[in-house]
Amino acid sequence: MTIAASLKKRLKYFDVDVSFSCASKSMMVMIGPSGGGKTTIIRMLAGLEVPDEGRVIFGDEVWFDSTRRIHVTPQKRRLGYVFQDYNLFPHLNLLDNAAFAAVDKKEVDGLFDLFKISHLRKRKPHMVSGGERQRCAMCQALARHPRLLLLDEPFSALDVITRRGLREELKSLKGSLSCPIIYVTHDINEALFLADEILPVVEGKNDDGWMQRTITREPGEGTTAKGAREPRLSLVY
Amino acid sequence: MDYLALYVTLKLALVTTVVLMVMAAPIAYLLAYARFPGKSLLEALVYLPMALPPTVIGFYLIIVMSPKGLIGRGWEWLTGGSLLFTFLGITIASIIYSIPFAVSPMKAAFSKIDRRLLENAYVLGLSKRATFLRVIIPNSLSGIAAAAVLVFLHSMGAFGVLLMVGGSIPGETKVASIAIYEAVETMNYQAAGMIALSFIPISYAFLLLINKLNEDSRP
Structure with a gap:
């Protein structure tokens, strides 16, 4: 395409x-x-x-x-659209953020491993660093199979x-x-x-x-x- | 002590709060996000009950709810009964009286949400309705709770507008503030004092709750 x-x-x-x-x-x-x-x-x-x-x-x-x-x-x-900030929804933890529009929610674990944020899956966005937030935003965008x-x-x-x-x-x-x-x-x-x-x-x-x-x-x-x-x-x- | 009046008051405040939370949310959404001609006119209209004397609101409500009025006639045609001097009548009055106190904090909470979050929800495939339910509401919970508490307190204190629309029928339209007024009128200061005293802990507890919610909403 x-x-x-x-x-x-x-x-x-x-x-x-x-x-x-x-x-x-x-x-x-x-x-x-x-x-x-x-x-x-x-x-x-x-x-x-x-x-x-x-x-x-x-x-x-x-x-x-x-x-x-x-x-x-x-x-x-x-x-998939990732911007500087504000991709993640403050009320959801990182896992739920990445799974927000996921085609297959099971894939999110694999993406989290790939982006090395598996240990942060239960954290809210404000509890992790900016780099970790952007990793999660990439997972969120990719999980949608853009x-x-x-x-x-x-x-x-x-x-x-x-x-x-x-x-x-x-x-x-x-x-x-x-x-x-x-x-x-x-x-x-x-x-x-x-x-x-x-x-x-x-x-x-x-x-x-x-x-x-x-x-x-x-x-x-x-x-x-x-x-x-x-x-x-x-x-x- | 007039427990019945206290019961009517709490029932009225509760029904008003529940109905207004559902009703005010779409209005607050429109005022926070939509752009359309005449928006400032609509906004002023929504806040008008806050700026009008309660007796003026009561007067117009009597006009429209009376058997000759538009709403009163429709109601009579539907049910055969009257709206004036009924619990439903004072509930409608109380809802209109408290609309600004529901819409204003909700609109403030909705406006605080960054626009880019909503755009991200759209890009992720959510319709505007789904975005409202899945993104806006969960991120405005403290504002919505503050609106609920304000509406509850404000409708507990309604007096003039309810007296005009509902009169003072025990168990139906006689709320605590009217009971206090009538007790004082008949020089029954002890009865008035008992009801008045029961308001203080309720109102105080709710104000503490508001402070707590405001603290929680700060990041």
Whole structure:
């Protein structure tokens, strides 16, 4: 299955206007400065936001088509969506959170073993660390047997060591997943490490030269300097 | 002591609380999440009973519940009886009188839930209704309990609105606050004092419960 999208949406400071596609077993990393429309794009794929114009096609299903007035609700797209935080329901323990929408509740134990959080299954989300919460959020998304996996800076709120560990685990997990994966980050190092394909997005548009400019430009130079500082640092790790 | 009046009061407060918890939840949901034209008008209307004198509410309730009024006529056609001066009549009055105290804490509790949690529930396949039952309600339990306690206390203290709609029929519409008033009217201070005294531990215990719930809801 391949996800193919062409999206236009008017935002307050700029317009989103991108086209891309991502095939099964492939990870596309969407990268760009913060506030550049990456999250809006991924929310349109999830069906949480409606584009002004465009199409989203998944395999032979049409999820969105502005000319034919088709909009499939997020409930029916059957995808996994992990964001920085707030995936887990505070009133449920980790096991119940992961099993919340599981196709087969018995699989959750296996996922917990894989993500090394089996010993925390009875804990509530506020009783575990941020990294453990994100591991559980990955289990929650995967237990649903998603047809498409959307990861919106899932490890950005974590410390460097935890982030690198999870990044490596995700890379080794990638081979066993059969769905397309779209990963959002503003970290160039992360993008180069994980990606099969890279889609740089700046102010809502595809900008293939962005990474090169960001790495080579001196800090303090030009308008992208602020966004450039962090990726430059991350190359050190 | 007028145990019968105390019994009617507690029964009325309990029925009002149970009915209002079910009724107020969808209203609070709409006010917390939905966007529609005229929302602020609806919100003000829901809170209006809090801003009106109880006798004004009572007056309009008499108008609509009387055998010539819209609701009174419908009720008479259905059952052949009257709504005024009945327990059902004062229950309706008490529900309307206490609506704001049910909706306001529930709306506050619902609004505190992060929107992303709800969106995650949608992505995981839950309908809006299922999200309400499986995510919103379980994460607002302390707010709902606070609403229940407030409604219970507020309807225990209702006086003017009940007197107008229900009068003072022992065992039917004569609640404790009316019994106190009548005892004082007839200079029976001992009887009034007994009922009044019984309110203090009940109300005090419920307020302690509210404080406890507020502490629990803090993360």
